[in-house]
Amino acid sequence: MKKTLKNRYFLLRHGKNIHQTVKSNILYCYPDDNPPCELIEEGIEQIEKAGFYLKNKEIDFIISSDILRTRQTSDIISNIIGYDKNKIRFDERLRDINWGIFGGKTIDEGWAFYKNDMKKRFYIAPEGGETWQDCRARVIEVLNELENEFNNKNILIISHGDPLWLLEGYILGISDDDLIDAEKKNRTIRTGEIKII
Numbered sequence: 001m002k003k004t005l006k007n008r009y010f011l012l013r014h015g016k017n018i019h020q021t022v023k024s025n026i027l028y029c030y031p032d033d034n035p036p037c038e039l040i041e042e043g044i045e046q047i048e049k050a051g052f053y054l055k056n057k058e059i060d061f062i063i064s065s066d067i068l069r070t071r072q073t074s075d076i077i078s079n080i081i082g083y084d085k086n087k088i089r090f091d092e093r094l095r096d097i098n099w100g101i102f103g104g105k106t107i108d109e110g111w112a113f114y115k116n117d118m119k120k121r122f123y124i125a126p127e128g129g130e131t132w133q134d135c136r137a138r139v140i141e142v143l144n145e146l147e148n149e150f151n152n153k154n155i156l157i158i159s160h161g162d163p164l165w166l167l168e169g170y171i172l173g174i175s176d177d178d179l180i181d182a183e184k185k186n187r188t189i190r191t192g193e194i195k196i197i
Contacts, residue, residue: 001173006147009171009197010057010156011164012050014065014073015043016191027110029103030129031095036068046192047073051080053194057154059083063142064158065094074158093138096160100129118180136166143167164189171197 017037019028028037039047059081064074071090078085102110114120122132139159146155157164165188169179182188189195 003171003173005171005197006151007153007155009143010054010059010154011168011189011195011197012073012077012156012158013161013164013189013191013193014069014158015039015045015047015076017043017069020191025106025108027099027102027105027107028096030098030100031092032067032069033104039069039072043069043191044072044076047076048080050192050194051077054156055081057081059156060153061089061146061150062087062156062158063089063091063094063146065096065160065163066090066092067095067160070094070158070160077156077158091142093142094157094159094163097132097135097162098129100126102126102129118183119176122176132162132166135163136170139163139167140170143171161188161191164195168195168197 017039019026019037020043021040054077062074062078062083064070074088074090075085077083078088099110102113110126111118113126114124125131125134142157157167159167165179165183168174168189169176174182
């Protein structure tokens with residue numbers, strides 16, 4: 001069942017970086033690679049396009065993951081829409097999911113741990129990492145705090161693929177099975193994409 005919210009939320013995934021190109025088969029390290037992932041030119045263009053879309057949406061508040069690629073995204077957006085950068089809130093709870101010991105390894109290695117059963121990702125964490133339930137719990141915590149703090153505002157949340165996919169699923173009341181189905185069919189939020197809830 002869809003949640004009733006006091007605010008309107010714009011969910012934006014950071015722009016494209018090397019993990020969607022030359023490292024597309026490699027899992028992110030946590031909290032970031034060394035050196036940190038930067039937006040590539042195409043990613044910058046994606047976010048500029050998103051910024052011009054958001055320009056007339058009267059964004060009242062921006063909250064973002066504190067990782068470089070999301071900081072770059074929030075910087076570009078704030079420049080385009082005229083939002084005071086000093087008012088952006090950076091929150092580590094909006095970071096991408098932690099793959100633990102599989103960070104920097106191949107996607108196949110990570111999923112082999114789950115014997116390719118995606119449902120197990122909800123409740124079994126890799127060593128040093130977290131589950132999808134863990135990730136969902138922290139982004140829901142952020143949402144609940146925003147709901148308590150604001151009323152009738154347009155709020156932009158800048159984060160990563162898994163946290164936004166899980167947050168969207170929570171808000172819309174999507175079951176875990178249907179979330180997995182969307183993931184398998186590549187219908188989750190893409191780099192530079194905005195979803196409005």
